[in-house]
Amino acid sequence: MNLNYFSEQSKLPLVVSPAAGESGKNNLINWISANKVTIEEQLIESGAVLFKGFDIQTPQDFEDVAKAVDNDLKDDYMGTSPRDKKSGFVFSASELPGHYPIMQHCEMSFLPSAPRRLFFYCHIEPEYGGETPICDFRKVYQDLDPKIREEFERKGVKHIRNYSSPDDKGTNGFQLKSWLDMFHTRDKTIIEKKCAENDIICEWKEHDGLRMINKSDAVKVHPVTGEKVWFNHTQVFHVSAAAAEYHKIHQRQKRWETFKYSMLLELMTWYKKLTKNPNEQSMHVTFGDDSPIPDEYVEHIEDVIWRNMVIQPWKKGDIICIDNFSTSHGRLPYYGPREIMVCWTS
Ligand SMILES: [Fe+2]
Structure with a gap:
């Protein structure tokens, strides 16, 4: 396996990708089992580990990999996003329309039972936008x-x-x-x-x-x-958060739609x-x-937050594991198809 950081500057996330002939799901699960200590250390130090380039096709594949990292998956949810169940412990990450901004947050930070770890999986990669940026909230x-x-x-x-x-x-x-x-x-x-x-x-x-x-x-x-x-x-x-976020989004995406929603949110906030x-x-x-x-x-x-954010484009099959007690996540607006799934531990 190959290990490197997506962002060398912020050391976030650690990217694990296969060497030739190692891209099967079982290769990944076996590697995770043999390298638990490295993964645990990186989840603490970096805050996130991204498995990229493996043959992950289904919600069940995703669940199997997540369980190899941490077997303590949960299916109760007290957060704000609308979610649909995809397999035993796997849900759609959010059913909110694509143009909605999802600002950076540690999942369910407002609850005493916030999950320790989150996993996201890219089932259908976005055509445009739709990244799940992450951010080290210790640095924030x-x-x-x-x-x-x-x-x-x-x-x-x-x-x-x-x-x-x-x-x-x-x-x-x-x-x-x-x-x-x-x-x-x-x-x-x-x-x-x-x-x-x-x-x-x-x-x-x-x-x-x-x-x-x-x-x-x-x-x-x-x-x-x-x-x-x-x-x-x-x-x-x-x-005022959504309008402030959309200003930043428009500076990055510079689309007619982001300009339109930015103006609309400004008006709605005022109203x-x-x-x-x-x-x-x-x-x-x-x-x-x-x-x-x-x-x-x-x-x-x-x-x-935007100064410290790391924005990594999704590819089909990507799975990222995040230490929810140090690292936040969000979503940039997207256009076209996109399907990201989530599971989490206690
Ligand atoms: Fe979330």
Whole structure:
């Protein structure tokens, strides 16, 4: 096997690719079994390992490789993306339309049960865009303005999500999925129990909507290295985040569509700020003491993230394993077909 870093500067991710005659799925699984220590070390140091150039064809192939790395796969999901099941532990990464931006985040950072590791697999490579950029959130923590960082560390953050009723068909394209799609049950006592287990306050609203609120630290300590990691969803949940992200996306992709969505998001952000109670927005974030997070902070966080982001184009069969406690992921808009799948550990 050949080992090298995709980005020598950021040492992220480590790329494992086959030498001649080693590209079969079983070659890869055998190599993983024989090199567990290297993989574990690289997942801690680098933050991600990418298996590239192997003959991986199906969701089951993907699951087999992921299990070889870490046998502790899970199938419960308390995040925000709409996902479809593809095999025992494999799901579509997100069913959100291709032009939607998915800002960098450590998966479910706002929950006490955030998964330790994530795996992504490219089943159909994108025609244009659709990369899954990754970013070392230890570096993001270090590079943030110390004054802003201190305020986040002192106050923590409060994440708010509003889910629509399962009977509400009138989505405006920017609502989250319904709470039935999220929990797969109409039994509200089960939902309340699940929320309580995850330190989430749940409030049933008028018209059968559900609000979920949870407070958490903005920064976490890596469980192995003790390094501090930027670990919250401010750059995803904040009302100004999507517009700030799309500016960056347009600078990179420079398409008519990215210009159009950038302008549209600018207008929508302005409209939402004027008309909508922040607590009623599909996603909202404040400091832990309820004080607002200024727009300038969000722009600064976005700047730091984009400076540290590594953007690697997908190829059919690619599998990347990410240490979710140090390294974030997101998605750039895409046009044409694309199918990326995900699985995760506890
Ligand atoms: Fe995610």
